[in-house]
Amino acid sequence: xxxxxxxxxxxxxxxxxxxxxxxxxxxxxxxxxxxxxxxxxxxxxxxxxxxxxxxxxxxxxxxxxxxxxxxxxxxxxxxxxxxxxxxxxxxxxxxxxxxxxxxxxxxxxxxxxxxxxxxxxxxxxxxxxxxxxxxxxxxxxxxxxxxxxxxxxxxxxxxxxxxxxxxxxxxxxxxxxxxxxxxxxxxxxxxxxxxxxxxxxxxxxxxxxxxxxxxxxxxxxxxxxxxxxxxxxxxx
Amino acid sequence: xxxxxxxxxxxxxxxxxxxxxxxxxxxxxxxxxxxxxxxxxxxxxxxxxxxxxxxxxxxxxxxxxxxxxxxxxxxxxxxxxxxxxxxxxxxxxxxxxxxxxxxxxxxxxxxxxxxxxxxxxxxxxxxxxxxxxxxxxxxxxxxxxxxxxxxxxxxxxxxxxxxxxxxxxxxxxxxxxxxxxxxxxxxxxxxxxxxxxxxxxxxxxxxxxxxxxxxxxxxxxxxxxxxxxxxxxxxxxxxxxxxxxxxxxxxxxxxxxxxxxxxxxxxxxxxxxxxxxxxxxxxxxxxxxxxxxxxxxxxxxxxxxxxxxxxxxxxxxxxxxxxxxxxxxxxxxxxxxxxxxxxxxxxxxxxxxxxxxxx
Ligand SMILES: Nc1ncnc2c1ncn2[C@@H]1O[C@H](COP(=O)(O)OP(=O)(O)O)[C@@H](O)[C@H]1O
Ligand SMILES: [Mg+2]
Numbered sequence: 165x166x167x168x169x170x171x172x173x174x175x176x177x178x179x180x181x182x183x184x185x186x187x188x189x190x191x192x193x194x195x196x197x198x199x200x201x202x203x204x205x206x207x208x209x210x211x212x213x214x215x216x217x218x219x220x221x222x223x224x225x226x227x228x229x230x231x232x233x234x235x236x237x238x239x240x241x242x243x244x245x246x247x248x249x250x251x252x253x254x255x256x257x258x259x260x261x262x263x264x265x266x267x268x269x270x271x272x273x274x275x276x277x278x279x280x281x282x283x284x285x286x287x288x289x290x291x292x293x294x295x296x297x298x299x300x301x302x303x304x305x306x307x308x309x310x311x312x313x314x315x316x317x318x319x320x321x322x323x324x325x326x327x328x329x330x331x332x333x334x335x336x337x338x339x340x341x342x343x344x345x346x347x348x349x350x351x352x353x354x355x356x357x358x359x360x361x362x363x364x365x366x367x368x369x370x371x372x373x374x375x376x377x378x379x380x381x382x383x384x385x386x387x388x389x390x391x392x393x394x395x396x397x398x399x400x
Numbered sequence: 401x402x403x404x405x406x407x408x409x410x411x412x413x414x415x416x417x418x419x420x421x422x423x424x425x426x427x428x429x430x431x432x433x434x435x436x437x438x439x440x441x442x443x444x445x446x447x448x449x450x451x452x453x454x455x456x457x458x459x460x461x462x463x464x465x466x467x468x469x470x471x472x473x474x475x476x477x478x479x480x481x482x483x484x485x486x487x488x489x490x491x492x493x494x495x496x497x498x499x500x501x502x503x504x505x506x507x508x509x510x511x512x513x514x515x516x517x518x519x520x521x522x523x524x525x526x527x528x529x530x531x532x533x534x535x536x537x538x539x540x541x542x543x544x545x546x547x548x549x550x551x552x553x554x555x556x557x558x559x560x561x562x563x564x565x566x567x568x569x570x571x572x573x574x575x576x577x578x579x580x581x582x583x584x585x586x587x588x589x590x591x592x593x594x595x596x597x598x599x600x601x602x603x604x605x606x607x608x609x610x611x612x613x614x615x616x617x618x619x620x621x622x623x624x625x626x627x628x629x630x631x632x633x634x635x636x637x638x639x640x641x642x643x644x645x646x647x648x649x650x651x652x653x654x655x656x657x658x659x660x661x662x663x664x665x666x667x668x669x670x671x672x673x674x675x676x677x678x679x680x681x682x683x684x685x686x687x688x689x690x691x692x693x694x695x696x697x698x699x700x701x702x703x704x705x706x707x708x709x710x711x712x713x714x715x716x717x718x719x720x721x722x723x724x725x726x727x728x729x730x731x732x733x734x735x736x737x738x739x740x741x742x743x744x745x746x747x748x749x750x751x752x753x754x755x756x757x758x759x
Contacts, residue, residue, distance in 0.1 A: 214638060216638070235642075237637045237640050237642045238640070239640075240638070245638070246638050248634070248635060254632060256631055257624065257627060264621070264624060265625065265639045268625060
């Protein structure tokens with residue numbers, strides 16, 4: 165379990181300011197939701213936290229420690245793992261190879277990795293019979309499960325999820341949200357980005373609403389569901 | 401809707417003069433090849449043994465092209481960039497092997513322990529070539545990583561000249577003789593055909609090398625990471641993969657293969673020169689494009705196809721047409737085939753359609 169603290173984060177694409185100083189608190193062991201319309205800057209925020217985007221200003225603290233000096237590929241070893249938007253699984257690798265890439269930085273015994281693999285496959289039983297299949301041939305739902313399973317193989321203490329329900333049938337969406345709570349119960353802190361705001365707010369203890377690169381609202385998930393601003397933004 | 405006739409009509413309406421010219425060119429080349437082929441068959445000039453030796457030689461030179469092509473294709477697969485200094489990495493590998501064998505010859509090892517000498521030469525050419533490839537990545541590619549797409553092309557081209565003229569300065573402008581080795585002289589009978597022993601050894605070594613490469617790429621942790629980085633760099637970083645390290649590994653692997661190719665080339669052709677990296681580099685690059693650049697089995701297939709066409713082509717259809725000196729036209733045939741295949745199939749034999757880049 166890790167806590168995440170983001171302070172006054174600013175990120176720009178060229179001259180365009182995508183994030184104008186956002187601050188977030190994700191307490192250890194909780195689920196925190198980050199919601200907002202398309203283009204609000206949610207993906208940019210997650211990528212900046214992972215180091216894929218340079219910061220123009222602000223700080224990212226993991227368990228109270230500034231991680232600016234940690235290169236992006238080493239942040240995984242701190243337990244900071246992202247499931248990116250659009251899944252981004254390796255389509256030409258098999259399901260088993262994708263899962264192995266999740267554990268790329270683990271220096272664990274073979275038996276320990278096997279136990280973790282079993283745990284992931286219990287979470288996503290559909291992947292078990294598809295281990296030898298090329299992941300590009302999986303259905304959208306299965307690909308999302310693989311993306312989450314791959315991230316779990318890294319043993320995250322803080323998991324960032326970018327729109328895990330995007331493009332999935334309603335029944336699968338329910339299943340994904342259930343899995344997110346199950347992952348959280350395993351002791352993983354979760355920062356959940358969603359456009360599917362109501363479902364995200366339902367499972368989140370705390371939440372932030374992002375608009376044009378700024379946090380416009382924050383509070384408990386339950387309070388935000390009832391707030392006028394969210395009702396207005398998402399129900400018209 | 402999609403019947404043949406409407407499609408033809410539609411195609412005709414949209415055709416430009418360039419298309420008409422290209423179709424005519426294809427028909428012309430196919431016609432010449434067909435005519436030469438038939439005429440050659442009507443007046444057979446070669447017996448079974450000659451054909452077999454053309455075939456084996458085609459496979460041998462094809463294996464060397466394939467080894468070089470693999471380096472181009474692996475680097476392209478990850479960086480979408482062509483390393484023009486790759487041919488000169490091959491050339492330095494050949495010199496490293498040559499000097500090792502000369503040293504072994506001088507102290508008598510070559511005569512008493514030919515297998516050990518071969519192993520030493522193999523080690524030397526792989527180390528030197530892999531080291532040079534790593535150097536190429538560091539000085540000609542990495543500084544331009546975030547720059548314009550053309551910069552690394554120019555810098556690797558520049559490095560190619562630097563390597564060629566350093567080799568010329570160090571080793572001389574004249575051809576250098578590869579030490580001959582009693583252990584690889586002579587011929588062996590295979591299925592009643594007499595095949596030079598050196599060609600068998602070279603083919604065996606090349607095929608084993610490609611097998612090892614396939615195992616590395618398909619079965620090891622680093623090989624899997626290589627394929628992951630080739631597909632999606634950012635996703636690979638999110639898995640904790642150090643992309644820089646994977647790139648260096650890829651250059652080193654491609655360089656080592658080119659080094660092996662250098663040794664094998666020297667064994668077959670018995671002499672090497674500072675300038676050969678250019679010709680063999682172009683052939684290897686052609687083979688990579690022919691197979692579908694970025695595709696590893698494609699590079700192997702492309703190498704063997706190019707070697708076979710080059711070796712069988714002159715006898716197969718140039719003799720029939722009555723060309724006076726068909727073997728002078730080997731390269732012309734090779735490149736014509738390359739162009740023809742690319743006209744019919746721009747992505748190469750095994751290449752995938754160029755995917756729309758992720759937004
Ligand atoms: N690679 C990029 N280049 C330029 N602008 C970008 C890029 N990615 C995102 N943006 C811009 O940054 C803003 C935030 O985008 P993003 O973080 O993807 O939003 P969200 O994930 O909330 O939909 C948008 O205005 C978008 O157009
Ligand atoms: Mg997004």
